[in-house]
Structures are given as structure tokens and as C-alpha cells.
Amino acid sequence: MAVRHVLILGGTTEARQLAADLAGDPALRVTSSLAGRVAEPRLPAGPVRIGGFGGAPGLAGWLREHRADVLVDATHPYADTISRHAARAAADTAVPLLVLRRPGWTAVPGDRWVPADSPEQAAALLPGLGRRVFLTTGRQELTAFADPAGPADLFFLLRSVDAPEPPLPRHTEVLLARGPFTLEGERALLREHRIEVLVTKDSGGAATAAKLTAARELGLPVVMVRRPPTPTDVPVAPTVPDALAWIRAACGDG
Missing domain, CATH: 3.40.50 (Rossmann fold)
Structure with a gap:
């Protein structure tokens, strides 16, 4: 059975939950990447790398070198630079990309x-x-x-x-x-x-x-x-269960 490699660009609650939910799947190898802007980050389950990639070319190089099969952008909604880099790197390497982005808040009467x-x-x-x-x-x-x-x-x-x-x-x-x-x-x-x-x-x-x-x-x-826009032509999952379903389908387990 071929083991698929999933790279999660993390730092959010959803990224940690996704890594934890995928950690026990023998068909998947999960690496989480953190930007390193917080001195003592909450670490997700599984292997973790900390630090930047060197822009979109660096991320593309990492995807090729480590033979990543799926890329998940689960960064903060305002981390628009890394989101743009992820979209470009995924396009350059033909690695499927999913954006895991929690919905924004909605105003209610009285706000x-x-x-x-x-x-x-x-x-x-x-x-x-x-x-x-x-x-x-x-x-x-x-x-x-x-x-x-x-x-x-x-x-x-x-x-x-x-x-x-x-x-x-x-x-x-x-x-x-x-x-x-x-x-x-x-x-x-x-x-x-x-x-x-x-x-x-x-x-x-x-x-x-x-x-x-x-x-x-x-x-x-x-x-x-307001939030910066999500890169166009990229699938977006609003919840971790949605992201799990997309990943399993992308890895041929759907």
C-alpha cells in the first residue's frame, strides 16, 4: 500500500485538529509546518517543521524533495502571503491544494x-x-x-x-x-x-x-x-471533517 504524504501549513486550531485526526491513518504520512512567529507554539501531532520555505519557489522545492501528495493551507485567515505562495507552489508542482478556512463571524442584532x-x-x-x-x-x-x-x-x-x-x-x-x-x-x-x-x-x-x-x-x-481574499480556483473546506473527506478522496481513499 502506497503511503501518501500530506503537508499541512498550520498554526491554527483547525490545523492541529486535522493533524490529530490524520495521525492514526497508516495510509498517510503527515507533516505540519509552522511559521515560527510564536515563541512557544502549540505543536500538532506528528512531525513538525518550523520556519519559512523561501517563498513559493522554496515551498515548491520542498514539495518535490519530500514527495508531497497533498498540500493543505490551514493557516490563519489573515496569513495571505503564505496562502498566495501555497497556491503558486501547488500550481507549479501539480500537487493538489486545499484551503481549510473557518468561516468568519456574522453580526447579530445589537452589534x-x-x-x-x-x-x-x-x-x-x-x-x-x-x-x-x-x-x-x-x-x-x-x-x-x-x-x-x-x-x-x-x-x-x-x-x-x-x-x-x-x-x-x-x-x-x-x-x-x-x-x-x-x-x-x-x-x-x-x-x-x-x-x-x-x-x-x-x-x-x-x-x-x-x-x-x-x-x-x-x-x-x-x-x-475584513479578511484578505482566498486565492481563486482553489477548493475551500470550512470545517475539519470537510477537509478530511477531501484529503481521503484526493489520496484515493474516497
């Missing part, structure tokens, strides 16, 4: 969402929405909120898994924490810090959704940074 196309646009909206900001966009987008020419009286409560590096907004308190977060905890956090506006990305999933409910209960506006 006060303000859409933004970028972190920069989100930062520009803040002076008209509130002065005390709960910023949960992650470390990669902080530069947009650290403009020295911006409003001097904005306060930012920044939540991140790892400590952020400068530049930071002038008035910043850093909270190091990793989800999932409870609704009770999010309510208390917003009240304790007298938050007036929440800034987040449409990451989707349950692990960090409680902040949206807490903001809705308190009547706070939420600046929601």
Missing part, C-alpha cells in the same frame, strides 16, 4: 460593527469612535496604530500571545494571554479597563468570539478588519 479594509483604515476610524481601545489584531499590525502623528490621547489595551516589539502606540498597556477566552472574563476586562471601542480581525471561530458578545452587551462599537 455595532464598523468595517475596515486594513489596519491603517481601522486606526483612522478610532478618533471618532472612542479613546480607550481594546486592540486584538495581533503583533503584526501594530505599526498602523503607532503613527506618531496620530491622536495623542488614545489609550490602547493590547492583547497578544507574545510580547510585541516597537513601535507601539504611545499609551499602551500590554496583556499577554492566549485564548480561548470566556465571556465572563471578557466582560470583566472591558469594564476594568473602561474600554470604549474594540478593534479586531474577522478571525472566526469560538476561541476569541466572546469579546464580540461582551462588546455587544456593553453597546461598544467594534472595528472589524
Whole structure:
């Protein structure tokens, strides 16, 4: 029986679940790849490689060298660079590619969402929405909120898994924490810090959704940074079971 090699570009809850579900299949060999941006990542089951590939050509080279049969892009919805590289590498090597992407959040009655196309646009909206900001966009987008020419009286409560590096907004308190977060905890956090506006990305999933409910209960506006588009002409699975079915079919076990 030929063993098929599956490369999972991971770092998400779904990627870890997928690796765990595939780990016991004797017909499959699974390798998970992490970008290495988190100091102590949660490791998935099975072999793991950490670090970049060197763009699309490097990823294509890895797929050829390690004889990968299937590529799964299960990265964060905002990791658009690696998603573009994966699409190009898959096309160059004729390796079947699946994007495993959890659905985004959906506004419900009572939500006060303000859409933004970028972190920069989100930062520009803040002076008209509130002065005390709960910023949960992650470390990669902080530069947009650290403009020295911006409003001097904005306060930012920044939540991140790892400590952020400068530049930071002038008035910043850093909270190091990793989800999932409870609704009770999010309510208390917003009240304790007298938050007036929440800034987040449409990451989707349950692990960090409680902040949206807490903001809705308190009547706070939420600046929601839209997702980058998923590469075109690539199949997308919204759940891990959908991804499992696609992988088994692609590997001839459907």
C-alpha cells in the first residue's frame, strides 16, 4: 500500500485538529509546518517543521524533495502571503491544494460593527469612535496604530500571545494571554479597563468570539478588519471533517 504524504501549513486550531485526526491513518504520512512567529507554539501531532520555505519557489522545492501528495493551507485567515505562495507552489508542482478556512463571524442584532479594509483604515476610524481601545489584531499590525502623528490621547489595551516589539502606540498597556477566552472574563476586562471601542480581525471561530458578545452587551462599537481574499480556483473546506473527506478522496481513499 502506497503511503501518501500530506503537508499541512498550520498554526491554527483547525490545523492541529486535522493533524490529530490524520495521525492514526497508516495510509498517510503527515507533516505540519509552522511559521515560527510564536515563541512557544502549540505543536500538532506528528512531525513538525518550523520556519519559512523561501517563498513559493522554496515551498515548491520542498514539495518535490519530500514527495508531497497533498498540500493543505490551514493557516490563519489573515496569513495571505503564505496562502498566495501555497497556491503558486501547488500550481507549479501539480500537487493538489486545499484551503481549510473557518468561516468568519456574522453580526447579530445589537452589534455595532464598523468595517475596515486594513489596519491603517481601522486606526483612522478610532478618533471618532472612542479613546480607550481594546486592540486584538495581533503583533503584526501594530505599526498602523503607532503613527506618531496620530491622536495623542488614545489609550490602547493590547492583547497578544507574545510580547510585541516597537513601535507601539504611545499609551499602551500590554496583556499577554492566549485564548480561548470566556465571556465572563471578557466582560470583566472591558469594564476594568473602561474600554470604549474594540478593534479586531474577522478571525472566526469560538476561541476569541466572546469579546464580540461582551462588546455587544456593553453597546461598544467594534472595528472589524475584513479578511484578505482566498486565492481563486482553489477548493475551500470550512470545517475539519470537510477537509478530511477531501484529503481521503484526493489520496484515493474516497
